[in-house]
Structures are given as structure tokens and as C-alpha cells.
Amino acid sequence: MYLYHFGLRQLPFTITPNTQFYCELNSHVEAVKVVLTALKTGEGFIKITGEVGTGKTLLCRRLLDEIPDYFRTAYVPDSYLNPEELRRAIAHELEVDTQAVDTEHQLARALQQRLLEINQSGQSVVLLIDEAQALPEDSLEAVRLLSNLETESRKLIHIVLIGQPELDQRLQQHRFRQLRQRISFSYQLTAMNAAETARYIGHRMNVGGYKGAPIFPAAVVTATYQASRGIPRLVNMLCHKMLLLAYGEGRHQITRKDLKLAAADTEDVSQQSGRPELWLWIGLFSTALVAVLLLLFYDQLPVHNWLSGLLP
Known part of the structure; x- marks a missing residue:
């Protein structure tokens, strides 16, 4: 597993209830x-x-x-x-x-x-x-x-x-x-908020024995919160899979791509936060579509007709 790779003593994100990892939510x-x-x-x-x-x-x-x-x-x-x-x-x-x-x-x-x-x-x-x-x-x-x-x-x-x-x-x-x-x-009981999710991930890594610089960048933690909706069990599943992916490629940092793949492989998570580029493309496509429509109907716009009357 990835214990030695990340310098851990035990797996930090198992879904089995373990009071050793209890976090004061x-x-x-x-x-x-x-x-x-x-x-x-x-x-x-x-x-x-x-x-x-x-x-x-x-x-x-x-x-x-x-x-x-x-x-x-x-x-x-x-x-x-x-x-x-x-x-x-x-x-x-x-x-x-x-x-x-x-x-x-x-x-x-x-x-x-x-x-x-x-x-x-x-x-x-x-x-x-x-x-x-x-x-x-x-x-x-x-x-x-x-x-x-x-x-x-x-x-x-x-x-x-x-x-x-x-x-x-x-x-x-x-x-x-x-x-x-x-x-x-x-x-x-309620789910965790974004700040609690960040503290929760850090807490479990520390209890697991990790001593180095943060492995989960802030942007990934925020996206993990969005994907999991702050539900601890889903956070555990996503983080465990992300660590496996990073270990498989010999990396010591988690990326948004890791989250995207982990989310795609996990039931009941929000896929939207794992695919931000999809919404970017939708936004760009919508902007382009509006521009094309304006060009097509430019001759019929009142402003165009008014300007045409002013020009020689």
C-alpha cells in the first residue's frame, strides 16, 4: 500500500469506525x-x-x-x-x-x-x-x-x-x-462545513503518522468538500483513492485530476466539483453561441438601423 511512500504508520482514511481517528467535529x-x-x-x-x-x-x-x-x-x-x-x-x-x-x-x-x-x-x-x-x-x-x-x-x-x-x-x-x-x-447530526473538512483531512493524516508538508492542496480540499458534501465517510473514500492514485504514479502531491478520477469511481458523490473544466466549456460555448446569434441578426437590430441612417 502507500504507507511507506507517504511516511504513514497506519491508513488514515479507512471507513471502519476507529476512535483513534476521532475528530472533534x-x-x-x-x-x-x-x-x-x-x-x-x-x-x-x-x-x-x-x-x-x-x-x-x-x-x-x-x-x-x-x-x-x-x-x-x-x-x-x-x-x-x-x-x-x-x-x-x-x-x-x-x-x-x-x-x-x-x-x-x-x-x-x-x-x-x-x-x-x-x-x-x-x-x-x-x-x-x-x-x-x-x-x-x-x-x-x-x-x-x-x-x-x-x-x-x-x-x-x-x-x-x-x-x-x-x-x-x-x-x-x-x-x-x-x-x-x-x-x-x-x-x-449535520455534515461538515468546508473548514471542518480541511481540519478533518489534516487531523486524520496527522494521526496516521504523516509529518511532512501538506499533501492535499487547498484547492483540492475545497473540491473534496464539494464532492463529498462534507460527509465524513465520502471524504475518507475520496482521500484514500487519491492517495492510491498519487502513490501509483510516484507523486507526493494530490492533484485535481486525482479527485476527478476518485469521484468518478465513488458512488453518491457530486461529480460537478470533480469536473470543473466541463462547466468552463459550457460557459465558453454559451458565450460563443450568443456572439454568433448577434452576428446573424445584426442587420435586424434597431441600433444597426439607426446607425445606418446617420452614415452617408
Whole structure:
């Protein structure tokens, strides 16, 4: 690969979520603040949504590090689970012995008992469910019922739903109104702006071990932002491919041509920013066309007729 060529210790633009490369993006920082504030006020339900590729899974892993120790965390990354599978996944995270559990009722009782034990030890449980938009209807109802578990003074479990915008659409349905009304804090992740994209690329190169002069010129970074629309996953894919192209030709600088080729090979990117010369040619053609039309109809223009009357 291109590690040695660019003096890198590890690949900086993989699409696998890696907390080593976590960059303090404004949107992520605000999302963490919302979750921590909700937990401190004792709220039971929090919802975080974001488009594909905006770093939701990485945010989940960041939250697992940021949530204070007086909370016990449970993380469910696979949401394609029926109610029993979901309860067993949560029970496993909370170290519940489910070997002797035969029925769903027994499982629910064992889980409730474990939550009470954790509460008596002075902790509360925070459950993070990633890709929550994919939860089956029965499992969404099971999540709502979990949120009912509480003592006289506080919730036994706090639930953070993290998913794509489709989660909002699902919750707007009439049959989910009870769950929707329990969500007290919400936040929507946004894509990076141009300045964040530049900082993001530089940050990942530095974490990857790069020490030299910038490889990505400012113009290429700006065009990368336009092509990716500021979506971190697309930035990673484009930058990785551009580094491969430069390595293949023995170069240490990325060019606009590299971006054009990378964009053409990447789904869901804006091709316009990768082909600026196309718009230049369109502009030149339009100007030339106007000039030709003026020449063709020059004899019919009022100005021409007026000038002809003044001339001898």
C-alpha cells in the first residue's frame, strides 16, 4: 500500500469506525453535550439522528468513553433483532446469566432484577442502540416498555436511540406516538462545513503518522468538500483513492485530476466539483453561441438601423 511512500504508520482514511481517528467535529461535540445533559437531568429517552456516513457509529463509541462512570453502559450495534433477541443482547451486556432462562417472561424478570441490582449499587444503566431505524415494530415497543422500569425516584434505564433520518419518519406514525412522546431530548447530526473538512483531512493524516508538508492542496480540499458534501465517510473514500492514485504514479502531491478520477469511481458523490473544466466549456460555448446569434441578426437590430441612417 502507500504507507511507506507517504511516511504513514497506519491508513488514515479507512471507513471502519476507529476512535483513534476521532475528530472533534462541531456536530458531534453538540450531540455528546445533549446526551450528557439529558442523562444528568435523569431523562429516560434520547434520540440522535444523522444521514448515512455522518459518523453515528463512531459517535456511539465516543459516547461509551464519555459517559461518566456512575452510569453502567450497554451497547447494541445490531438492531435487526426481535424483542427476545434484543432483551438477550441487553442482558448479555449487563452480565445477566441467561442459561436458566427459558421464556421471554423469565428473561424480562431477570433483566429487571439486574437493573434493580445496578440501581442499588448507586448506578443507572444507559442503553445505546445503533441503527435504531431498523428495529422491528415489536422491538420498538419492547424498548418503550423497558423505559417504564423505574424506582420511585429515578429511571432504572436511560435509552439513547441513534439512527438514520428514517427513524424520525417511523416515529411519526400514529402507532408509535407513545414512544415518540417519551423522547425528551433530540439532536440531528449535520455534515461538515468546508473548514471542518480541511481540519478533518489534516487531523486524520496527522494521526496516521504523516509529518511532512501538506499533501492535499487547498484547492483540492475545497473540491473534496464539494464532492463529498462534507460527509465524513465520502471524504475518507475520496482521500484514500487519491492517495492510491498519487502513490501509483510516484507523486507526493494530490492533484485535481486525482479527485476527478476518485469521484468518478465513488458512488453518491457530486461529480460537478470533480469536473470543473466541463462547466468552463459550457460557459465558453454559451458565450460563443450568443456572439454568433448577434452576428446573424445584426442587420435586424434597431441600433444597426439607426446607425445606418446617420452614415452617408
